[in-house]
Amino acid sequence: MSDPSSSPSMLSTTIAESDSPERDPKYYFQDGSIIILVQSTLFKIHRSRLLQDSSVFGATFSLPSPDRKAATANLEGDSDENPFVLHGETTQRFRALLFALYAMPYEIENIVSDLDLLVNAASASHKYGFEGIEKWAANLLKKKIQTEDFSEGAAALLPLFEYAVLSDSTDISNDLLRIILQDETSVVRTIIRADGEEHEYWKKLYAIALYRYTIKGPVRWKSEPHHALLPVRIRIILHVASSTLAHLPHAISWTHTCDGEEKCTSGLASMLKACTEGYDGGHQPADFIGWYRYIRPRFKKSYYPKSTRCQDLGVAECANKAVKFEAGWWDFFADLKW
Template sequence: MEADADVTLIDVDLGVQVVRDPEYYKPSGDCKIRVEDTLFNIHRFLLERDSSAFETMFQLPQGMEKPQGSSDDDPIVLMGDTAEEFRALCWALYALPDEIVKESTATNSVKKLARVAVISHKYQLAAFQSWSLGSIRGRCTPGGYLRTCPSHLLPIILRPLILCREDSLVDTVVDVWLYRLSNLKQTGFIANFHAYDPLPVSAFSDAITFAEENQLRQFLGRLYYARLAVAHRDSKMPTSSLIKFPFGDLEHRHQQRILRGSWSLSAYWQHLITEKPSLQRNCPSSSTNCRPEWNSIWQDATAHGGATDILFKLRYIRDQIPSHRQNMTEGCANKGKAIIESLITQLEVALPDHFLGPP
C-alpha cells in the first residue's frame, strides 16, 4: 500500500512501526530499503556502482517477477546497521561536488564521515570508503583536530579506522585520547601539552567501555594504568576532606582489574629494585664507581612517580644516566641505558597482563 511520506507504516510480520525517511524516500526511487524503523526509497543504480555488495541483493531470483525492494511491503532489510549510518550513505550518494568538498573540511562533519566510512566498508563501496577515510585521516594528526575535539567523537573516529585496519592512525588516536585523559599538562610529561584539552576523570569510563567492547586489549591495559597514575596524582592534591576511593566511577569488574594491576605492578617494582639488572662485569678496575652510581640511580627512582607508575620510574632512571656519566664509564652508561630501554619496552607490551592476566 502506497502512503504519503509522513505516514507511519506497519510491518505486519514483525509488528513494528516503520516511518518513511523525510529526505531519502525519493518519489522517483526504485529501491525500498528498511534500516531499523526507517524506510528509504532511493535509486538502485547508485548502489550498484563500484562493484558493491548491493549488486547481489538486487539480483532477480529465478521465477520472481519483482525483486525484493520493489514495494513498501517487501523492502530490503539491512540488519546490523543504523538508520543514521544509511542516511549518511544516502547523503554521499546524492551529494553534489561542492557539498562533498565542504563536508570534507567542515569541523562538524566527522560524525557523518565516520558513518559513511563504516557502512561503505561493510558493503564494499570502495570509492566512498576511500574518500571518507581520507577526510578522517586529515583530522588524525596529534597537533590537529584530535587535541580539542569533544571526547564523544574519539570513539566515533576510531571505529572506522579499526574496521579498515588503519593501525598507525588507530595508535595516534589512542595516544591522544590517553594524553587527554591523563591530563599530562600537570606533569609536564609531554612537551607542548598545553595545546591539548584535558578530559575529566569521569571520561575514563567511556574509554574503558569502548576498549573492552572492541577487544582492544593493549588500549585497555594502558587505560587502567593511566587511571592508576591519575588516582595517585590526585591523592596528593590539597583537600579538606578524607580521600575517597578513587575508582568509584567505574564498574566493579574494572575496579577489580585496576586493584589487581596495582598489586602486580608493585610486586614487579619490588622485584626490579631488589634484583636490578647488573652492568657489564668487565668494568675497568679504575671505574669502581659504576655499580654504586647505578644502584644510586635506582634507589633515587623509588621516590619519583606514583607507587605503581613503573614506566615513569624507569624513564626517570633512563634520563638520569647522562648526569652520572662523569662517574661511570661510557660503556657502562650505554649498557645501563640499553637495559632501561629494554625494560620500558617489555613493560609497555605486558601492561594488559598485569591487569587482565595472561591472554
C-alpha cells in the same frame, strides 16, 4: 583493507518485525525503484545507485526481467508493506551512506566539519563495498585528525577508531591511539568502550588507557567524575595493577655475578632510591615507566662509576622490564592475578 564481501551476510530479504515504520523525510524518492527498511525507517531509493559501485549490493541485487517481475507479485522492495530489510544496520549510518551517494557539490563542501557523518559514511561504505566512497571519506578523516585539535573530547574519536580497526587502516589507528590517549578526560570512556574487544589495536588502546588511569592512584580516582561508571571488575583490576606496579621498583631481581648477593641488592636499592629523591614531576608510585625514565640518566651520571658490574646488570634488568612492559601493555593486565 579487508574484503567486506567476506563478512557474514548483512543483507536479507527476510522481513523483520518493525513497529509502524515511517518514511525517511529526505531519502524516500517517489521515483525510487526499491524500498529498504532500516530499523523502523523506510527508504525509497534508486537501485542503480546501490549497484554502480558496491560489490556487496551488486552480488545481492539483480534487476528482474519483465517476465519475472510480472510473475512475482510480492517482490521484496516493491512496497512499504514488503520492503527489502537491511539487517544489522542503523538508520543514522545508512543515511550517511545515502548522503554520499546523493549529495550535491555544495553539500559535500560542508561535510568536512561533520565528524559523525564522515565516520558513518566511511563505515557503511566499507561494510557494503563502496570502495570509491570509502576512499574519499577515509582521506577526509585522515586530514581532519591531522589538522584539528582533539586534545579534549577525544572520546568522540572512538567510533572512528572502530572503523579504522575494521578496515585495517593502520595509519589512522596509530594516529588515533596517540590522540585519544593524550586526552585525560576520555580515559574512563575509552576503557569502558575498549573492554572486551579482541582486536590487537583495541587491546593496546585498552591496556594503555588502563595504565594511564592506574598510575593516577586510588586517591585521585575518587575525584574522577566518571570513575563510578567503571564496572566493579575493572575497578578491582585497577587496584591490583596499582599495587603490583608500585612494587616493581623494589622487586628487581637478576642473576648475580658477585659473591655478596644480599649486599649487592641492598646497595643497588639504596642507589635507586637516592636517584628518585627530589623528583617533583608528578611521579606516581605505580608509574613504573615514569620511574625508570627518571632514574636512568641520574643513575648513569651519579652512580655508574661507583656501581659494580653486577649492579649494572640489575639496572639493565630494570631497563628490560620497562622495555618489555611498553612492548606488551596488554600482557601485563592479562596476566594479573586477582
